[in-house]
Amino acid sequence: MKLSALFCDHMIFQRNQVTSVWGWDTPGTEVTVSVAGGRGMARAGVDGKWLAKLPSMPAGGPHEMTVAGTETIVVRDVMVGEVWLASGQSNMEFPLSQSNSAHEAKDAIYTNIRLFTVPRAAEVDVQTDVNSSWVVCSPETASPFSAVAYLFGRELHRRLGVPVGLIHTSWGGTIAEAWTSRSALKSQPTLSSMVDDYERFLADNPGATEEYEAKLKVWRQEAIKSDPGNTGHAKGWAAEEVADDGWAQMELPRYWQSAGHNYSGVFWFRREVDVPAVWAGRDLMLSLGAVDKADTTYFNNVQVGSLTMEQDPNAWCTPRVYTVPGKLVKAGRNVVAVRVFSNMNAGGFGGKAQEMTLSPAAQEEMPLSLAGDWQFKVEANFGLIQPLGLQMPLGKGNANSPTILYNSMISPLIPFGIAGTIWYQGESNVDRAYQYRTLFPTMIRNWRQDWGLGDFPFLFVQIANYYPVKEQPVRSEWAELREAQAMTLSLPNTSQAVAIDIGEAFDIHPKNKQDVATRLALAALAKTYGFAGLVYSGPMYESCCVEGSAVRVKFADTAGGLVAKGGTLKGFAIAGADHQFVWADARIEGQTVVVSSPAVTAPVAVRYAWAENPVCNLYNTSDLPACPFRTDDWNGV
16 A cells, blocks of 8 residues: 655645545555545555545644555644645756855744655656655755745745645756646647657667667766865865965866866865954855865865765755854965866856855955955866767656656646646747747646646746847847747736846856745735735736837836836837837836837837846836837747
């Protein structure tokens, strides 16, 4: 006798909803489920699976659930409250520990928030269960959990005053069709070829995955080097005094390949820091930004921190923040030394200059910058690692195969009771934005139909700004993907959190997950939970009209007024019948914006924030950013 992994100690049921409980037992066995005064019965089918229905329950707990079949299983510490599913790609997967809210993990002591993480799995066939369990929210369990999901759930918990359960199921770098079922893709004429091509490949290449894995194993054994051992420390390379022989200078942060060292290996970096006298004897916070891939960090020859890929697969992009004990800190000259190991791709410091600092742990004083010139020396040179040169074939193990993540990471969760879904994905579909207009709504309808809960709330994040700022108006795949996302608001009970103002030009994983989560929570509180008067959307384009040589653009969701944050309104472009856009002058008049340019005397179209990383500043009075838009329907990228 076995229960689905979702039914275990510390679990949480969705309140005020008929509840499904399922598992497996000997075929024909009658199973009884009892919890909180409710009772359901089922009989195991020929495949052993049974599913019982329990009457809806109010928020509360803890309860015990008893499941009696050929055995009796007791599930303890069961809560009832609000359950949300969080899914998507890397920006949903992005852990709290790496976000700008990482410091909040230490306060994540919420016994009535429960977390469930679906492990990565990419199986061709539909799976029936996952290998995971519920955990109580704590600093230890919240830190590696999805930052967006945790911060969203915490806000709901605070505002609703009921237990909150969060089911996190995401995979970085994945496409939306991987999260969509076969039947849903086949139902759309413009999407069905995805399934046909995929299934044809599987039929024609039955051993492709095994062949690839065998070659990958050989390549790893021959090409990927292990850490040869820390010989630099034994030579005194972290000491306060070191011979200058062999040491050169490199400006950090940067990857050492960009400084002309086109190989993998082990590098040592040293920097002297002049510590103010008032900091002597005090604990300091040493921040280095992201270090690719593993580091061992010293302060005055004493190790104060280390992170490796074995400890965390995301170590290559994880910002390092270490505490320097006060007993090591003296006034005046101190030495920071960092040993960096990288056995393939980039190596070195991948963060931003402002992330490299030294400051008192309490952060009440201005930090010292550590960006700039460091001494460096090579401990080991592995040479240039040649890539495998093979693409992972579609099918088992390839998360970007159509339907595979639906089969492996969504289907096993159905029909567990949920209040709704939050979704952060789209970056991996930017090259097919017009297709996304069909694909994304198809996926949402697919989930809703299979869950059988009606049009449950589906709240999604519009992809953030990314890439360097363009000097002139341009066509943009990223803008077109955002447009496709916004068009999905035509589906009932959907909401969008605009993130056009919180991305980073050189990081596809912006650290600011707090604003993302807050904007999602505003939508849930206003639309799902009926908080009256709560503004949850920034200005949305409504209509426009040409007035001589200007275009007047009207907006909805202005929350009482439009605001040009920071001064002059930016981000508008205007074009005539020649389709040539130029930057425009724009001014706010009531609930509208008047757009014009001396270069366009007969305007036809207006665009706003239409770029990968637009400079834009239109908000409403609730400090929510306007959604990027265009008034034309001209062909895009």
